[in-house]
Amino acid sequence: MELTNILKNAFPSLSEQSLSLIAGRCSLAEYPRNEVLFLEGDKGSAFFLLIEGAIKIFKTSPTGQEIVLKLLEPGTFFGEVILLEKNEYPVSAVALTSSRVVRIPSDRFIELLDERFFRNDFIAVLMAKQRYLTERILYLTSYDVEERFFRFLIDRYGFRTSYVLDISKKDIASAIGTIPETLSRLIDRLKRREVISWSGNTLTVQADYLEQFSLEDAPEHTGRTPS
Amino acid sequence: MELTNILKNAFPSLSEQSLSLIAGRCSLAEYPRNEVLFLEGDKGSAFFLLIEGAIKIFKTSPTGQEIVLKLLEPGTFFGEVILLEKNEYPVSAVALTSSRVVRIPSDRFIELLDERFFRNDFIAVLMAKQRYLTERILYLTSYDVEERFFRFLIDRYGFRTSYVLDISKKDIASAIGTIPETLSRLIDRLKRREVISWSGNTLTVQADYLEQFSLEDAPEHTGRTPS
DNA sequence: AGAAGAACTTGACTTCGGTCAAATAACAAA
DNA sequence: TTTGTTATTTGACCGAAGTCAAGTTCTTCT
Numbered sequence: 001m002e003l004t005n006i007l008k009n010a011f012p013s014l015s016e017q018s019l020s021l022i023a024g025r026c027s028l029a030e031y032p033r034n035e036v037l038f039l040e041g042d043k044g045s046a047f048f049l050l051i052e053g054a055i056k057i058f059k060t061s062p063t064g065q066e067i068v069l070k071l072l073e074p075g076t077f078f079g080e081v082i083l084l085e086k087n088e089y090p091v092s093a094v095a096l097t098s099s100r101v102v103r104i105p106s107d108r109f110i111e112l113l114d115e116r117f118f119r120n121d122f123i124a125v126l127m128a129k130q131r132y133l134t135e136r137i138l139y140l141t142s143y144d145v146e147e148r149f150f151r152f153l154i155d156r157y158g159f160r161t162s163y164v165l166d167i168s169k170k171d172i173a174s175a176i177g178t179i180p181e182t183l184s185r186l187i188d189r190l191k192r193r194e195v196i197s198w199s200g201n202t203l204t205v206q207a208d209y210l211e212q213f214s215l216e217d218a219p220e221h222t223g224r225t226p227s
Numbered sequence: 228m229e230l231t232n233i234l235k236n237a238f239p240s241l242s243e244q245s246l247s248l249i250a251g252r253c254s255l256a257e258y259p260r261n262e263v264l265f266l267e268g269d270k271g272s273a274f275f276l277l278i279e280g281a282i283k284i285f286k287t288s289p290t291g292q293e294i295v296l297k298l299l300e301p302g303t304f305f306g307e308v309i310l311l312e313k314n315e316y317p318v319s320a321v322a323l324t325s326s327r328v329v330r331i332p333s334d335r336f337i338e339l340l341d342e343r344f345f346r347n348d349f350i351a352v353l354m355a356k357q358r359y360l361t362e363r364i365l366y367l368t369s370y371d372v373e374e375r376f377f378r379f380l381i382d383r384y385g386f387r388t389s390y391v392l393d394i395s396k397k398d399i400a401s402a403i404g405t406i407p408e409t410l411s412r413l414i415d416r417l418k419r420r421e422v423i424s425w426s427g428n429t430l431t432v433q434a435d436y437l438e439q440f441s442l443e444d445a446p447e448h449t450g451r452t453p454s
Numbered sequence: 455a456g457a458a459g460a461a462c463t464t465g466a467c468t469t470c471g472g473t474c475a476a477a478t479a480a481c482a483a484a
Numbered sequence: 485t486t487t488g489t490t491a492t493t494t495g496a497c498c499g500a501a502g503t504c505a506a507g508t509t510c511t512t513c514t
Contacts, residue, residue, distance in 0.1 A: 059361060059362075059364070059365050061365060061369035062369075063369070065369055067364060067365050067368055067369060069361060069364060080354075081354045081357055081358065083350070083354070084347055084350055084351040084354060085351045085354055085355060090358045090361055090362075091361060110347065113343075113346060113350075114343070116340075116341070119340060119346070120311055120337065123310070123311055123340075123350065123353070124311040124312045126350070126353045126354070126357070127307075127308045127310070127311060127312055127353070128312060129357055130308055130353065130356055130357060130360065131308065131317045133357065133360035133361065133363075133364070134286060134296060134317055134318060134360065135286075135317075136360075136364060137286070137294060137296060137360070137363060137364055137367065138286050138288060138294050140364065140367070140368055141294055141367055141368075141404065142288035142289075142290070142292055142294060144470075144471090145470080145471075168490095168491070168492095169491075169492070170490090170491060170492080177368065178471075178472090179471085179472070179473090180491075180492065180493085181471090181472080181473090181492090181493080181494085182470090182471055182472075183492095184492060184493055184494080185471090185493085185494085188493080188494090371500070371501090372500080372501075395461070395462095396461075396462065397460090397461065397462080405501075405502090406501085406502070406503090407461080407462065407463085408462090408463080408464085408501090408502080408503085409500090409501055409502075410462095411462060411463055411464080412463085412464085412501090415463080415464090
């Protein structure tokens with residue numbers, strides 16, 4: 001699928017005209033695992049659209065600790081915060097798995113917001129992000145590690161009994177706001193209680209146990225299929 | 228100051244024409260201390276502009292705990308997240324002190340975004356909020372209670388040696404993400420170490436001690452004068 | 455003033471999850 | 485394979501901050 005189609009897919013409400021206008025300025029890029037897209041504080045004049053792979057968005061604390069804000073899934077754009085205001089990224093972005101992204105230069109993008117439908121969709125996404133961050137604060141401050149772990153699974157892969165994990169335990173640990181040691185101990189405990197079993201990169205969970213963490217106030221889940 | 232002027236002040240980039248259009252639909256409201264403006268999950272068709280007082284924005288955890296996202300200061304609008312997308316507030320808002328707000332009905336507001344300057348300012352505010360929430364996550368997850376306390380003071384009242392507090396200790400505790408007992412003990416410890424002194428609602432801090440928490444990566448501070 | 459109820463403090467106790475250190479396993483380049 | 489690097493596990497330990505339970509002190513309303 002070439003660029004125009006990708007963009008059409010990501011911005012369905014954008015007119016054909018604007019689409020081709022912007023498509024000419026965008027470029028496709030590939031980032032291998034662990035490659036940095038941008039770091040907090042970097043000046044930037046473009047934002048990104050994730051096509052394939054997984055990107056980690058995080059901030060770094062004064063002591064060097066990484067605080068993960070979100071693991072992005074294909075189809076979402078990020079870094080758009082440089083569009084107006086300061087042109088400095090307030091967060092860092094790193095590829096967790098080999099990823100393909102579209103780079104969208106910011107300079108002419110703002111004009112596209114003249115189109116009402118597109119603009120409304122765009123603003124709606126900004127507001128969804130605001131909701132997400134708000135949920136994330138609740139998630140990090142009022143659930144314990146176990147609950148965060150299961151909610152992570154449901155949120156990222158959907159509610160299932162078997163998960164094929166595409167990221168490392170280390171990355172899962174930081175995605176749920178803890179450290180590898182703690183996750184390792186949690187997994188050990190859960191295995192012993194026979195709530196989960198883990199072999200290779202496949203995790204199996206007792207559905208009835210998992211249920212307690214599902215739905216209700218879980219952040220909107222995207223039902224991403226594993227692998 | 229009457230409505231039109233207030234709005235002009237809050238939305239300086241809005242044309243006179245749109246200003247009078249919208250002003251006619253807005254209304255001024257007063258909320259006494261502890262009054263609820265809206266609760267998480269409420270359907271809403273208006274958002275708000277804070278003129279005077281202090282509003283607490285928070286989410287409630289499944290166990291009933293309040294997670295404060297932000298204490299608003301005069302001049303900021305909030306609840307705008309109902310404009311597009313769902314029309315349900317994702318957070319709750321309560322007046323911490325007697326407050327005056329403008330209620331802005333959402334129905335015709337979106338049209339105002341046709342004005343490019345206004346729209347850009349509006350979107351810039353949304354992005355600033357995104358940055359804020361991102362900072363808030365860092366703040367809550369990687370600073371200890373003491374550091375959160377002093378950063379709270381600096382962020383809300385500016386860097387000074389003497390603070391006149393307009394909200395209760397209970398509210399300060401929840402604003403910094405802890406409970407009254409813990410704050411009480413912190414204060415006791417700081418007094419004993421002669422880092423602070425507290426009489427009535429006036430708090431005095433050793434400037435050289437406070438310095439370690441200032442500037443660098445502190446969220447933009449508004450230099451709000453006390454009381 | 456007096457009573458009811460907030461707000462605040464204090465003490466005793468607990469715990470989750472982090473730190474540090476070391477061992478083991480998995481992986482990838484040469 | 486060999487070897488260096490990174491990921492994962494395990495053990496011993498610790499500490500910040502929460503819970504629970506009782507005071508104590510302010511407010512505020514009649």
